[in-house]
Amino acid sequence: MTIPKQVFVREVGPREGLQTSSKVVATEDKLKLIDFLSHSGVKEIEITSMVRPDRVPQMADSDELIARFRPAPGVRYTALYLNRKGFARAEASGRLMNEGWIYSATSDTFLSKNANTSHRDIVTSLSEWLSDFRAAGKAQHGVMISTAFGCAYEGSAVRDRLLPVAQELVDALSQQGSRPKELSLADTVGHGTPELVRKAVGDLKARFPDIRISLHLHDTRGTGIANAYAGLLEGADCFDASVGGAGGCPFTPGAAGNIATEDLAYMCEELGASTGISLDSYVQGAKFLEQVLGTRLPGKYYRTARSRA
C-alpha cells in the first residue's frame, strides 16, 4: 500500500461537468473555462462530446468549440465519442488528440440507454474499431468499463461482471494484437465504496500487471474522494475529475458529478502524489464556472481556499 508519487489527472469538466446542466452555457464561456484549465498544469482535457446536437443541447456547439479552442502546449485535448461515427467526426476536426478507446460496461441496460449497444455488440465490433483507429493513425489505447461498481438500473449485481468483462475485453484485444495500455473503471452512478475500489484495483493490477488501472469516480453518495484515496492506496495513478465537481450523467438518474479536480489534486499533493496541477488556477476556474452556471458547485476546496502561494 504505497501511494504513487505521480498521478495523471484527466479533466472532464467541460464535457461531463456541463452535459447535465439545464443552463446552456455560451460558447464564449466554455472557451474561457477551457483557457483556465489549459493553464492549470492539467495534461488532458475532454472539451466536449460527439453526440447528436439535437439530443444534448449543451453540446450543440461542439464543432464550433473544437474549431475555436486555444490549445496550450503539452495539453492533450479530446472529445468523448460513444460510437464510430462520433470517433470519425472528432478525427475529421483535425484539432483533437483523441486516443483509441473502447467503451463498455458491466450493465447492458446502461449500455442500451446510454449508447444503444450491448457488451456483446462491443466485443463483436472490436475489429471494426481497431480498423478505424488504424485508419486514423492511432493505436488502441484504453478500455473504459462503465457501471463498474453498480448500476442505476441493474443495481449491485453487475459488480460480479467487472472482472469477466475486463478479462474478455483484454483477451479479445490482445488476440487482435492490440492489448490495451489502460483500463479505466467508471463508477457511473457513484455506488462504489472504498473497499470495493481497493479490491477491484488490486484484483485488476494482479491480473494485468502491464496495464494501467485508472478511475472515473462520481460522488453520488459522498464516498467519491474516499474511493479515490482507496484507489491510490492500491496504486491507481490516473483519475478523471471535473472542475468544481460539476456534472452528473444524463442517462443515470440521481448520479452526482465527478469528484472535483481541485479536491482530488489537493488530496494527492498532500499525500505526496504530484499532479502538476496549480490549485490556484483551478480555484479561479471553479469560481468562474460557478458564476456562469449561477449555482454553487459541489467541490469543497475551491470555496474555502485562500491563496497557497
Next chain:
Amino acid sequence: MTIPKQVFVREVGPREGLQTSSKVVATEDKLKLIDFLSHSGVKEIEITSMVRPDRVPQMADSDELIARFRPAPGVRYTALYLNRKGFARAEASGRLMNEGWIYSATSDTFLSKNANTSHRDIVTSLSEWLSDFRAAGKAQHGVMISTAFGCAYEGSAVRDRLLPVAQELVDALSQQGSRPKELSLADTVGHGTPELVRKAVGDLKARFPDIRISLHLHDTRGTGIANAYAGLLEGADCFDASVGGAGGCPFTPGAAGNIATEDLAYMCEELGASTGISLDSYVQGAKFLEQVLGTRLPGKYYRTARSRA
C-alpha cells in the same frame, strides 16, 4: 488494517450544524429535527450549546430546548460546554446526560478565540474540572483535542503538538486517578488528510491501547469522508457527524460543516461496520433541515437516496 464491526456515531447537527447558520431556526423546528434524529437509531445527540445567549443568537433558546425536547429510550442527549459555568448550567437542567469531557487544542490561538483559555490553563484547571464532575456524580470520560490536524490561525505547525498535548493530558488525568476512556481528535478546520489521520490514530492507539480514539471531522477541503475511511482502517470506531453535513465553526474562518452523518453511516454500513442508524430516518431529517434552512446541505447521500427498504 481491519475495519471495526461496530461504529458509534455522535450526532452533533442540532448544535454544531446550526450554530453558524445566519437563519435562526425556530425552537419548534429544532424540536422536530431532534425528533427525527431520536428515532433514527443514533445513540447520542448533542442538542445545543451552553454559550451565552447574547453571543450566539442560534443558541438563545437553549434552556427552552433542553426543557422541552422529547427523549427517546436508549439515546444520550448532551449539550456542549466550553467552561465550568456551562457544565454547571447543563447539569442544572436535570435533563441532559453529559459525560465529563476536557476540551483542549493544539493551538492556543484557537483556544483563546474559541474559549478564552489556553492549553496551560486547561492543564492547570484539571483538578477543578474533576471536582466539578465528581460533584455532579460523573466520571471524567474523555478528552477532545481541537485543531488536531491544522489551525486557521497557526497553520499546519500545530500538528507536531498533537502527540505531546495528548500525552500531557492523559498523564495528568491518570495521575489524578481519572485516566480518560476516550480521546477525540477534532479536525476543526478540515485540514486533515487521510494519511495524517491514519498516522495520528495509529500512533495514539499504540501509545494508549486502553483508550478509545474517536474523530470529529470537518469537510472543508473535501477530504472529510476519506479521512473517516482512513480512521476506520486504523480501527477508529467513534465519530462525530452532522445531519446533512450542516454547519461550520464560528471561530474558524472558512471551515465547512462536519461530515454528513448519513454519508458516514452509509459508508460504514457498506464497509461492514454497523452503526445502528436508519438511513431512511436520516434522509427524512436532512430533507426537513434543508427545508427549514432554505438551502441545499453539503451531504450527498440524502439528496439522491431512494428508499432502500
